[in-house]
Amino acid sequence: MIPPFEIFGKTFAIYPLIALAGFFVSGIFACVQIKKRGFDENDMICVLLFCGVGALIGGHMLYGLTNPTLFFQTFSMLPQTGFSEAFWQSAAATFGGSVFYGGLLGGMVTGGLYYRKKRFPNDFVDVMAVSVPLFHTFGRIGCFLGGCCYGIECSVGFTYTQNPITIANGVRRFPVQLLEALFCFALFLVLFSLLRRGLYKGRLLAVYLCVYAVGRFFLEFLRGDSYRGFLFGLSTSQIISILLLIGTVVFLLTDQKRRKRPAAS
Numbered sequence: 670m671i672p673p674f675e676i677f678g679k680t681f682a683i684y685p686l687i688a689l690a691g692f693f694v695s696g697i698f699a700c701v702q703i704k705k706r707g708f709d710e711n712d713m714i715c716v717l718l719f720c721g722v723g724a725l726i727g728g729h730m731l732y733g734l735t736n737p738t739l740f741f742q743t744f745s746m747l748p749q750t751g752f753s754e755a756f757w758q759s760a761a762a763t764f765g766g767s768v769f770y771g772g773l774l775g776g777m778v779t780g781g782l783y784y785r786k787k788r789f790p791n792d793f794v795d796v797m798a799v800s801v802p803l804f805h806t807f808g809r810i811g812c813f814l815g816g817c818c819y820g821i822e823c824s825v826g827f828t829y830t831q832n833p834i835t836i837a838n839g840v841r842r843f844p845v846q847l848l849e850a851l852f853c854f855a856l857f858l859v860l861f862s863l864l865r866r867g868l869y870k871g872r873l874l875a876v877y878l879c880v881y882a883v884g885r886f887f888l889e890f891l892r893g894d895s896y897r898g899f900l901f902g903l904s905t906s907q908i909i910s911i912l913l914l915i916g917t918v919v920f921l922l923t924d925q926k927r928r929k930r931p932a933a934s
Contacts, residue, residue: 727775
């Protein structure tokens with residue numbers, strides 16, 4: 670892993686830098702693709718910004734909501750420096766992390782609201798659906814280099830020695846972050862192929878959510894940091910994966926029936 674480093678007196682962590690690079694690369698990809706389809710890339714930039722804001726808020730919010738006891742534990746351990754300061758320090762510790770599913774859902778909400786307000790065609794949603802796994806590929810590489818979202822103990826893997834999450838150090842761990850990065854990039858290539866061939870128009874987001882939910886469910890078993898025992902021994906992300914899979918399958922089946930009705934009549 671790459672520990673935090675200083676540039677001109679400022680401390681930087683590797684993950685946000687890699688994630689930011691991923692945002693720019695996937696954003697450029699989205700703008701190029703939407704322009705090829707005859708639309709204004711500035712509209713896509715606006716969609717990306719709304720999605721980005723929602724992703725930031727949603728990612729941090731879900732992280733805090735899945736760790737409710739952390740706030741009170743942190744608050745009780747802080748020195749008596751005043752209620753206000755202790756409160757904000759506890760909130761920063763509780764909501765300081767981020768969860769991908771929270772960011773995904775948050776981005777879908779804010780981006781979706783802007784999309785509906787502007788009444789953009791489905792091409793925007795399809796292009797965004799292809800861009801997400803490309804961004805996520807960078808994100809998981811950043812996770813690996815930053816030492817978060819680490820894997821289970823394994824005889825074949827990598828050993829962290831300077832991870833701020835001390836429990837992750839000193840043992841070989843399966844590089845689940847790199848496996849998920851490979852999965853996301855493969856999913857990006859498949860979706861990009863469907864986009865170029867004009868298949869599943871208006872449904873690529875549902876296809877992405879469906880496939881990713883299945884993959885993420887099984888990848889969670891290789892995670893060494895996930896919160897377990899939430900429900901029947903499943904992590905929060907696995908439960909969200911199940912709900913997303915059910916929702917997207919229902920949508921795809923319903924949409925398929927709706928598309929067949931005019932032909933039948």
